[in-house]
Amino acid sequence: xxxxxxxxxxxxxxxxxxxxxxxxxxxxxxxxxxxxxxxxxxxxxxxxxxxxxxxxxxxxxxxxxxxxxxxxxxxxxxxxxxxxxxxxxxxxxxxxxxxxxxxxxxxxxxxxxxxxxxxxxxxxxxxxxxxxxxxxxxxxxxxxxxxxxxxxxxxxxxxxxxxxxxxxxxxxxxxxxxxxxxxxxxxxxxx
Numbered sequence: 001x002x003x004x005x006x007x008x009x010x011x012x013x014x015x016x017x018x019x020x021x022x023x024x025x026x027x028x029x030x031x032x033x034x035x036x037x038x039x040x041x042x043x044x045x046x047x048x049x050x051x052x053x054x055x056x057x058x059x060x061x062x063x064x065x066x067x068x069x070x071x072x073x074x075x076x077x078x079x080x081x082x083x084x085x086x087x088x089x090x091x092x093x094x095x096x097x098x099x100x101x102x103x104x105x106x107x108x109x110x111x112x113x114x115x116x117x118x119x120x121x122x123x124x125x126x127x128x129x130x131x132x133x134x135x136x137x138x139x140x141x142x143x144x145x146x147x148x149x150x151x152x153x154x155x156x157x158x159x160x161x162x163x164x165x166x167x168x169x170x171x172x173x174x175x176x177x178x179x180x181x182x183x184x185x186x187x188x189x190x191x
Contacts, residue, residue, distance in 0.1 A: 018145030025051040049121030053095040056117040062086020064165030077152040095120025097155035
C-alpha cells in the first residue's frame with residue numbers, strides 16, 4: 001500500500017489508548033498504567049516480545065528508515081527517540097527474524113550501514129514520557145501510539161525500508177575521487 005503522508009516531524013503526544021497498549025506489554029498492566037499516570041513526565045521501561053518488538057537504530061539512519069516507511073510504504077508503527085537511538089516498534093517475532101534477513105541480504109557488508117539492535121523476548125526498552133515535548137536528554141515520541149491496536153511493521157517491511165534507506169545514503173559516482181591527483185577540467189562550456 002502506498003502512502004502519500006509524510007512522516008511526522010514534531011514530537012507526538014501519547015494518548016490514553018496508546019498508554020494502555022504500552023502497559024499491556026507489562027506483566028501487571030494496571031500497575032504499569034497507574035505508575036505512568038502518576039508520573040507522566042517520567043520515562044518507562046517496557047518488556048519486549050509479547051505485544052511488540054523494538055528495532056533500535058542510530059538516530060540518523062533510523063530517520064532514513066522511517067522516511068522510507070512513510071514515503072514509499074505503509075507508514076510506521078510507533079517510533080521514539082531515546083539517547084541517540086531511534087526505537088521502531090515492530091510486530092512480535094521481528095527481533096528474531098530481522099537479523100537473519102539482514103545477513104541474507106548481505107546488509108552492511110561494506111561497513112556503511114550502522115548496526116541495528118533487535119529487542120525481543122527477554123529484553124526491555126526505555127521509552128519517553130507521555131508528553132509531546134522532548135525531555136532534557138532529547139527523548140521523545142516521533143510517532144506515539146494512539147490506539148490499543150496500532151499497526152506494527154514486520155521483519156520484511158523493516159528489511160525493505162532499511163535496505164532502501166542504506167541505498168539512499170550511499171552516494172554513487174562515476175567520477176574518480178577528487179583527491180586522486182588528476183586534473184579535472186570543465187569542458188561542458190566549450191563549443
